Amino acid sequence: MKKLLDDPNEAVTDSLRGLGLAHADILAVRHDPTYVVRASGTPAGRVGVVSGGGSGHEPLHVGFVGEGMLDAAAPGAVFTAPSPDQVAAAVRAADGGAGVVVIVKNYTSDVLNFEVGVEIAEEAGARVATVLVDDDVAVEDSVYTAGRRGVAGTLFAEKIAGAAAARGAGLDEVVAVTERAVSRVRTMGVALTSCTVPQVGRPGFDLPDDEVEIGIGIHGEPGRYRVPAAGAGDICRRLVDAVLDDLALPVGAQVLLLVNGMGGTPSSELYVAYARARDRVEERGLEVARSLVGTFVTSLEMQGVSISVALLDDELTALWDAPVRTAALTW
Amino acid sequence: MKKLLDDPNEAVTDSLRGLGLAHADILAVRHDPTYVVRASGTPAGRVGVVSGGGSGHEPLHVGFVGEGMLDAAAPGAVFTAPSPDQVAAAVRAADGGAGVVVIVKNYTSDVLNFEVGVEIAEEAGARVATVLVDDDVAVEDSVYTAGRRGVAGTLFAEKIAGAAAARGAGLDEVVAVTERAVSRVRTMGVALTSCTVPQVGRPGFDLPDDEVEIGIGIHGEPGRYRVPAAGAGDICRRLVDAVLDDLALPVGAQVLLLVNGMGGTPSSELYVAYARARDRVEERGLEVARSLVGTFVTSLEMQGVSISVALLDDELTALWDAPVRTAALTW
Numbered sequence: 041m042k043k044l045l046d047d048p049n050e051a052v053t054d055s056l057r058g059l060g061l062a063h064a065d066i067l068a069v070r071h072d073p074t075y076v077v078r079a080s081g082t083p084a085g086r087v088g089v090v091s092g093g094g095s096g097h098e099p100l101h102v103g104f105v106g107e108g109m110l111d112a113a114a115p116g117a118v119f120t121a122p123s124p125d126q127v128a129a130a131v132r133a134a135d136g137g138a139g140v141v142v143i144v145k146n147y148t149s150d151v152l153n154f155e156v157g158v159e160i161a162e163e164a165g166a167r168v169a170t171v172l173v174d175d176d177v178a179v180e181d182s183v184y185t186a187g188r189r190g191v192a193g194t195l196f197a198e199k200i201a202g203a204a205a206a207r208g209a210g211l212d213e214v215v216a217v218t219e220r221a222v223s224r225v226r227t228m229g230v231a232l233t234s235c236t237v238p239q240v241g242r243p244g245f246d247l248p249d250d251e252v253e254i255g256i257g258i259h260g261e262p263g264r265y266r267v268p269a270a271g272a273g274d275i276c277r278r279l280v281d282a283v284l285d286d287l288a289l290p291v292g293a294q295v296l297l298l299v300n301g302m303g304g305t306p307s308s309e310l311y312v313a314y315a316r317a318r319d320r321v322e323e324r325g326l327e328v329a330r331s332l333v334g335t336f337v338t339s340l341e342m343q344g345v346s347i348s349v350a351l352l353d354d355e356l357t358a359l360w361d362a363p364v365r366t367a368a369l370t371w
Numbered sequence: 372m373k374k375l376l377d378d379p380n381e382a383v384t385d386s387l388r389g390l391g392l393a394h395a396d397i398l399a400v401r402h403d404p405t406y407v408v409r410a411s412g413t414p415a416g417r418v419g420v421v422s423g424g425g426s427g428h429e430p431l432h433v434g435f436v437g438e439g440m441l442d443a444a445a446p447g448a449v450f451t452a453p454s455p456d457q458v459a460a461a462v463r464a465a466d467g468g469a470g471v472v473v474i475v476k477n478y479t480s481d482v483l484n485f486e487v488g489v490e491i492a493e494e495a496g497a498r499v500a501t502v503l504v505d506d507d508v509a510v511e512d513s514v515y516t517a518g519r520r521g522v523a524g525t526l527f528a529e530k531i532a533g534a535a536a537a538r539g540a541g542l543d544e545v546v547a548v549t550e551r552a553v554s555r556v557r558t559m560g561v562a563l564t565s566c567t568v569p570q571v572g573r574p575g576f577d578l579p580d581d582e583v584e585i586g587i588g589i590h591g592e593p594g595r596y597r598v599p600a601a602g603a604g605d606i607c608r609r610l611v612d613a614v615l616d617d618l619a620l621p622v623g624a625q626v627l628l629l630v631n632g633m634g635g636t637p638s639s640e641l642y643v644a645y646a647r648a649r650d651r652v653e654e655r656g657l658e659v660a661r662s663l664v665g666t667f668v669t670s671l672e673m674q675g676v677s678i679s680v681a682l683l684d685d686e687l688t689a690l691w692d693a694p695v696r697t698a699a700l701t702w
Contacts, residue, residue, distance in 0.1 A: 042563040043563070043640055044563070044606065044641070044644045044676060045603050046603050046604050046647075047602075051639070051643065054603075054642075054643045054647075055639040055643045055646075058642030058644070058645040058646035058647075058649070059642045061646060061649055061659075061662070062642065062645050062649075062662045062663075062664045063662075099638050103638065233373065249373065252373065269373050271376065272375045272376050303635075303637040303638075304635040304672060305635075306429065306672050307434065308382070308383075308386040308426065308429045309374055310389075311386040311387070311390045311393065311429075312382065312386045313389070314389040315385055318392055331392070331393045335638070338637060338638070340639070341635060341674065343373070343672065
C-alpha cells in the first residue's frame with residue numbers, strides 16, 4: 041500500500057485537519073465528537089441541512105459543507121458509519137431553530153446510527169426529519185444494505201436540500217423537495233480497479249487486469265457482474281441503460297447527467313465517459329439540460345466511474361442552479 | 372491497461388468532445404487544427420491569454436479556459452507539444468485586438484512549436500508576447516528540457532495573467548505581472564505510481580511497491596532520487612524544503628500554498644499532504660495567506676502530489692482572488 045498518509049489510524053483526522061486549514065473561510069472541524077460545520081453557522085430561522093457517513097468517499101460529505109449545501113456533516117472512520125454522538129453533534133450545530141433535515145445514504149449501519157443520533161438530538165429539543173437516499177440501481181439488498189444503496193445521487197439530494205433551505209423554505213418543504221429529488225435520481229457505477237482501506241493495507245477485492253466490475257458500490261461491494269475490460273462506449277451504454285430502464289422517463293424529458301469519478305480516474309477519462317454517456321442518453325430520447333463531471337462520491341483511490349441521471353423540473357433546475365460555495369463544489 | 376477510453380488514438384479528441392458538451396456555456400472546441408476557446412470570445416480591446424501543451428495533464432490547460440483565466444488553449448497529443456498550427460489558431464482566436472500573452476511550459480518541443488506558431492500568428496498581424504514557466508526545482512536540464520521544467524506553477528501564471536487581462540491591463544502590463552508570478556513560484560513533486568500513455572499501453576516507468584520517486588516531472592521523467600515509501604510528513608517536508616531552499620524567502624513572507632494531485636490521488640490524501648506541507652511552511656517562518664488543494668496539473672492516472680509555493684504581494688493576491696469561471700477552477 042502506497043498512500044500519502046502517516047499513521048493509518050489517524051488518516052481521517054489528519055485529512056480533516058488539512059480540510060479545515062485550507063478552507064477556514066468556509067468550514068470548521070470540531071472534535072469530541074468529530075464533525076464539520078459551516079464557518080458562519082446556520083442563519084437563525086433557517087432550516088439546517090446535515091449529512092454524513094463513512095469517510096473514504098471524499099469530497100462527499102465534508103467537502104459539501106458550505107453556503108447553499110450542507111450546514112454540517114458527520115464523517116465516520118473509513119467505510120464506517122459515524123457514531124450516534126457525531127450525528128447528534130452535527131444536528132445540534134446545524135440547528136438554526138427552524139428544524140434540521142438529515143440526509144442519510146441507505147446502508148444498514150448508517151441508518152441505525154443516524155436514527156439513534158437523531159433521537160439524541162430530538163431529546164435535546166431539535167426538530168429533525170430524515171431523508172434516505174437509495175439511488176443505486178445495481179443491486180437490491182446486500183451485506184451492507186436492506187434495499188438499494190445510496191451513492192452519487194446523494195450529491196443531488198444535498199444540493200437540492202441546501203438550496204431549498206437557503207431560499208428560506210420551511211422544514212416540510214425542504215423535506216418534500218429533497219424526497220422528490222431522491223425519487224428522481226438513479227445511479228450505476230463501474231470499477232476498473234479495487235481500493236485499499238488504510239487500516240487494512242491491502243485491496244478490498246481482486247479485479248483481474250482484463251476485467252471490470254459493473255454495478256460496483258462505493259465500498260468495493262460486489263456489483264452485478266464482471267465483463268472483459270471493454271471500451272468506454274460499451275461500459276457507459278451498460279450503465280446508462282440500467283439507470284434509464286429503472287427511471288422509465290418519457291421521451292423528451294429534461295435530465296441532469298452526472299459523471300462521477302471513483303477517486304483515481306483522471307479528468308480526461310471522465311470527459312470521454314461523459315461524451316459516451318450523453319450520446320446514449322440522447323439516443324434514448326432524453327434531453328441533457330444540466331451536466332456535472334468530476335470526482336465527488338468516491339471509493340478512496342478506486343479507478344472507475346458512476347453515471348447518474350436525474351429527472352429535472354423547473355423547481356429542481358432552479359435549486360440545482362442556485363449558488364453554492366463549498367470546498368468541492370462552487371458556482 | 373484499463374482506461375475509460377475507446378480508440379487510444381482518439382482519446383484526446385473524445386475527451387475534448389466531452390469537455391465541450393459538458394461546458395458549452397464556458398468554452399467551445401474547434402478542429403482543423405484543434406484548439407479550445409472561450410464561448411464568449413475575447414472582449415474587443417482586451418489582452419488575450421493563451422496557453423497549451425501536451426494532453427494528459429488535464430484539467431491543465433483546457434479546463435482553465437474561461438472568464439478570468441485563459442481565452443484559448445492548444446492541446447497536443449498526450450505528452451506531446453501542440454503543433455505550430457494549433458498554437459497559431461489559438462492565438463488568432465484569442466486576439467481581441469490588444470495583443471496576446473502566450474504562456475508556455477519550458478519543454479524543448481513546446482518552446483519550439485510555440486515559437487513557430489507565434490511567428491505564424493504574428494505574420495497574420497497578431498501582437499504576441501511569450502512568458503515561459505519553469506517552476507520545477509527538482510532538476511535542471513533533462514531529455515525534455517533545457518533548464519527547469521514548467522509544472523504546477525503554470526496554474527498560478529495562468530490565473531494571474533487571466534485576471535490581469537480581465538482587469539483591462541495592457542499587453543506589457545500583463546506580461547510584466549505574469550513574469551513576476553513565474554519568478555515567485557516554485558514546485559516539486561513526488562510519484563507513488565507510474566502512468567500509462569494510452570497509445571503506448573504500458574506504464575512509462577517502473578516504481579517498486581516500496582519506493583516513491585521524489586522530484587518527478589509531469590511526464591514521468593525521472594526525479595531527483597527514490598526513497599523507501601515514507602509517510603506524508605517525511606515526503607512533504609522534503610518537497611517543501613526543496614521549494615523553499617530555492618525560493619529563499621524572508622521570514623514572515625505571505626505565500627500561496629498549492630497542493631496538487633497528479634491525477635490518481637484521492638482528495639483525502641491531498642488534504643493530509645496539505646496539512647503536512649502547511650506545517651512545514653509555517654515551521655520555516657512563512658505565513659500561508661492563500662491555499663489551493665486539488666487535482667489540476669496531472670500525469671494521467673499517476674498517484675502522487677506536487678507542492679508549489681508562491682510569494683504573494685498585494686497585486687498578486689488581488690489577481691489571485693479575482694473571479695474565475697472555468698471548467699476546473701471557479702470562484
